[in-house]
Amino acid sequence: MMAPPASELGVRLRVLVEDAASAAAQVVTDAPVGAASDDDAIRDLIAPRDGGAPASVLTFEHEHVPNALLADLIEHGTPVRPGPHALVAAQDKIVMRTRLGALGVPCPRWRALPPSVEEGTVALEEFLADVGGQAVVKLARGGYDGKGVRVVSGAGEADDWLVGAGQGGPLVLAEEKVPFRRELAVLVARRPSGEVRTWPVVESIQRDGVCAEVIAPAPGLSGDVGARAREIAVAVAEGLDVTGVLAVELFEVPADPADPAGPTTVLVNELAMRPHNSGHWTIDGSATSQFEQHLRAVLDLPLGSTAAVAPWTVMVNVLGSARPDLAGALPEVLERYDTARVNLYGKDIRPGRKLGHVNVSGTDLDEVRAAARGAAALLMGKDVEHVELA
Amino acid sequence: MMAPPASELGVRLRVLVEDAASAAAQVVTDAPVGAASDDDAIRDLIAPRDGGAPASVLTFEHEHVPNALLADLIEHGTPVRPGPHALVAAQDKIVMRTRLGALGVPCPRWRALPPSVEEGTVALEEFLADVGGQAVVKLARGGYDGKGVRVVSGAGEADDWLVGAGQGGPLVLAEEKVPFRRELAVLVARRPSGEVRTWPVVESIQRDGVCAEVIAPAPGLSGDVGARAREIAVAVAEGLDVTGVLAVELFEVPADPADPAGPTTVLVNELAMRPHNSGHWTIDGSATSQFEQHLRAVLDLPLGSTAAVAPWTVMVNVLGSARPDLAGALPEVLERYDTARVNLYGKDIRPGRKLGHVNVSGTDLDEVRAAARGAAALLMGKDVEHVELA
Structure with a gap:
């Protein structure tokens, strides 16, 4: 959906697509295939073509991108917008809540759960008691469209995620289930x-x-x-x-x-x-x-x-x-x-x-x-x- | 400019472009290079790809297209819109004026000039006298954006075009120079x-x-x-x-x-x-x-x-x-x-x-x-x- 305005403004898009039949590849003529997690694919994406200039800027349509690479690209002169220092707050819900809190932005009550079944369960029990018996438990990273989100009313209901968190998987946080209008x-x-x-x-x-x-x-x-x-x-x-x-x-x-x-x-x-x-x-x-x-x-x-x-x-x-x-x-x-x-x-x-x-x-x-x-x-x-x- | 709405409606465009750097080729992924006058290029354009169906319809962004081929494509089942029977009135100003006249549509006064310098000049002289001394002389075919159009006030001023018309070039017509508001x-x-x-x-x-x-x-x-x-x-x-x-x-x-x-x-x-x-x-x-x-x-x-x-x-x-x-x-x-x-x-x-x-x-x-x-x-x-x- 960025292709029409790019064309109108005379902006040449080059887009990294997951496969050659993807939606973006149908409407962008310069659409190399590669994974957003592949450093080399992203380096190729922004490299000069045919002796021309490198990309003016690198941007994203999702947040699952390698921040270390992005920092390196910036150091070597390619603007990356939004930058990895901002992106991390969209990639990790614990970082997001922490930063929003520091900005004084109103959020639901929340708590990062310690990454072990035992300590995590204790923390979740306390949190459930604080917020009235129901909470929304979320994986800090990788969720979207309802995935990685679960409503729980008992501390045992997040065990599988807490095991993962303890073994290097994403951390887990609990949030108040807000009675929103x-x-x-x-x-x-x-x-x-x-x-x-x-x-x-x-x-x-x-x-x-x-x-x-x-x-x-x-x-x-x-x-x-x-x-x-x-x-x-x-x-x-x-x-x-x-x-x-x-x-x-x-x-x-x-x-x-x-x-x-x-x-x-x-x-x-x-x-x-x-x-x-x-x-x-x-x-x-x-x-x-x-x-x-x-x-x-x-x-x-x-x-x-x-x-x-x-x-x-x-x-x-x-x-x-x-x-x-x-x-x-x-x-x-x-x-x-x-x-x-x-x-x-x-x-x-x-x-x-x-x-x-x-x-x-x-x-x-x-x-x-x-x-x-x-x-x-x-x-x-x-x-x-x-x-x-x- | 047809690419954005085509994309939105899920219509796959395939466009014949004059060269690979043309404006359309920058925004349409399937853009073979070829001339609009080349029958084979047009036949290839509408042919099935990868075992799929042929083009649903063939259409145009200018009128300089081979009508005989279009008639043949229609006969073999490809819709061509607008059809050559209509297009000819946009390709040839004498056909246009004749058809519009038959439809009772108001037009400037006009006359097709006979395709020889001698007869054409006589006809243009008569026409100039009828319309008050100034006329717009046009090539019946091939003009655009002011090309193939000339204001004349003397019958000799269209000689070069009348010579061409007599030697198989486009016919010439004269139109009243309308005092438009x-x-x-x-x-x-x-x-x-x-x-x-x-x-x-x-x-x-x-x-x-x-x-x-x-x-x-x-x-x-x-x-x-x-x-x-x-x-x-x-x-x-x-x-x-x-x-x-x-x-x-x-x-x-x-x-x-x-x-x-x-x-x-x-x-x-x-x-x-x-x-x-x-x-x-x-x-x-x-x-x-x-x-x-x-x-x-x-x-x-x-x-x-x-x-x-x-x-x-x-x-x-x-x-x-x-x-x-x-x-x-x-x-x-x-x-x-x-x-x-x-x-x-x-x-x-x-x-x-x-x-x-x-x-x-x-x-x-x-x-x-x-x-x-x-x-x-x-x-x-x-x-x-x-x-x-x-």
């Missing part, structure tokens, strides 16, 4: 010279730990809470020295636990230092998409307007499909929803896989949401009447 | 199953025979004239059986020559059966761009909304540049004009060459136009203060 996300872009821009705060609706739908802006959000969310995002971007796009996922919670229907505030749930699913709405719903803004930011170009192009934009993910192919749904999708902006990723169909998304913008939220859900449902091979009424 | 353009898309959609009528500002600027919608256009323009575009698309995007370039002229400041009407100037420079504003200014719509139309998919996303969108072409490279202008362009949508084509700089364009959308036409002109001027290496005040 809903999930929000705020996207911010920051360039090395310091300019920062945020987009409107959105509501993010998860199903089975995976983002299913995003509503921009978050309906009924109080101005204070929206401002606070953006302020937090800017503080995180600046405090961690993030360059490029940063997505901050938030819980909206009652400001006073004793008044669950009263005013709200926000706690930081997760960080992603890259264009993020919660920002796909910007492709069609914002003057500047998160992908264009990321390119501008990592190239230290002035950032673009983040104004919304319509009162509402709703993004619905296409998560798996009962259809043999998605293209076959296009005639009905486009016929029924002429404002639907369909974006298919060129991936093979697998259950629950993010295969694409639909954006719809407009002035009536109910209509916009029904159209986005209906179009995505057709692409997923679902009964659209049922979905629209849901 | 301004130039308009209307874009229409039509799919094989019949659905037709038009975009708002735009004003097109030419300099030295080349489109310099487009204002969408055309400022101050009367509702009647706009409706008439769209009606003509639909009549042409249906009458010539055009599929895909058709651009109809129009002259806005006084309805009564005796009342030059009075109500206006329109005459058809030119046709282009493809996405066209007068429609580049739709990339950022319309719910569906002309490039996406062309893909939908030639694939016989339902057409998208052609609603404007803002009250005004202005497109300004980047025509040549005094700069060594365009990318170097981006910091200043993006800093000064944060609503500017810059689109660079990846072409080498040559004087007057269309190297890119800038779109700006907004609610205040003067501001929008100043921003688009200013951004394009910076890319062209011009003095932006001067241009903004112009």
Whole structure:
């Protein structure tokens, strides 16, 4: 999704792909195959071609990258954005929580568990008692889309992970299971010279730990809470020295636990230092998409307007499909929803896989949401009447 | 510019490029090199790859294509859209004028000149007398961007072309030099199953025979004239059986020559059966761009909304540049004009060459136009203060 704005700005992309049939390789002409963990593949990626200059900048679409190599590349003159000193807070949830705490950013209560079954279990028992009997246990590294996350109500339920942590696997942390009213996300872009821009705060609706739908802006959000969310995002971007796009996922919670229907505030749930699913709405719903803004930011170009192009934009993910192919749904999708902006990723169909998304913008939220859900449902091979009424 | 919407809709593009460094080859992964006049290159282009299916449809970005081959491809089962029976009216201005006349579409007065210097000169003399002493003489085939077009006021001024016409070169026609108030353009898309959609009528500002600027919608256009323009575009698309995007370039002229400041009407100037420079504003200014719509139309998919996303969108072409490279202008362009949508084509700089364009959308036409002109001027290496005040 970075290819169109790169082309428009005259930026030549070179992308390291996991295999030659990957989505990125279908739309980027210079797409060598290699693993993001392979130092040589990354060195080749940024090397000069045909006697030209080396890459102007190295950036990422996920956080699973070798930080030692990145530090070395920077030392030898290749800008790496975001830099490894920032990336580590997106790679390791214990580092993230520690750094956010140091910045004074509000987070759920949390605790790093000692890396042994015995000590870890004791710590988890204490933590469960502190937070009321239920906690979210997470692997510090490697989780995504609901993987590496588990809700527990007994200290024994994390034993397998604690054994791993004691044997060199990722460390484990426990977090308070926050009684959130809903999930929000705020996207911010920051360039090395310091300019920062945020987009409107959105509501993010998860199903089975995976983002299913995003509503921009978050309906009924109080101005204070929206401002606070953006302020937090800017503080995180600046405090961690993030360059490029940063997505901050938030819980909206009652400001006073004793008044669950009263005013709200926000706690930081997760960080992603890259264009993020919660920002796909910007492709069609914002003057500047998160992908264009990321390119501008990592190239230290002035950032673009983040104004919304319509009162509402709703993004619905296409998560798996009962259809043999998605293209076959296009005639009905486009016929029924002429404002639907369909974006298919060129991936093979697998259950629950993010295969694409639909954006719809407009002035009536109910209509916009029904159209986005209906179009995505057709692409997923679902009964659209049922979905629209849901 | 068709690559981004193709990617979004999951349409695999394969494009025949003139050389491996061409703009299209930079953004389309499957881009064999060959000439559009080479039958074998086109047959290879649409042939199945790796045991897959052949191309679903063959379409064009210019009209200089071999019609006999296209007819043969259609006979053997490959849809060609627009078809050669339609394309010929965009390839040959005498065919165009004849067909438009048969459809009752208003055109400037015109005459095909006999293909010999002697007879052609006599005919041109008569025509000049009829139309008041000045005419526009055109080669029937092969002209573009002001090439193959000449204003004459004496019959001898077309001798060189008439010699060519008599020796097998393109035929020549003469047209009335229309005292137009301004130039308009209307874009229409039509799919094989019949659905037709038009975009708002735009004003097109030419300099030295080349489109310099487009204002969408055309400022101050009367509702009647706009409706008439769209009606003509639909009549042409249906009458010539055009599929895909058709651009109809129009002259806005006084309805009564005796009342030059009075109500206006329109005459058809030119046709282009493809996405066209007068429609580049739709990339950022319309719910569906002309490039996406062309893909939908030639694939016989339902057409998208052609609603404007803002009250005004202005497109300004980047025509040549005094700069060594365009990318170097981006910091200043993006800093000064944060609503500017810059689109660079990846072409080498040559004087007057269309190297890119800038779109700006907004609610205040003067501001929008100043921003688009200013951004394009910076890319062209011009003095932006001067241009903004112009």
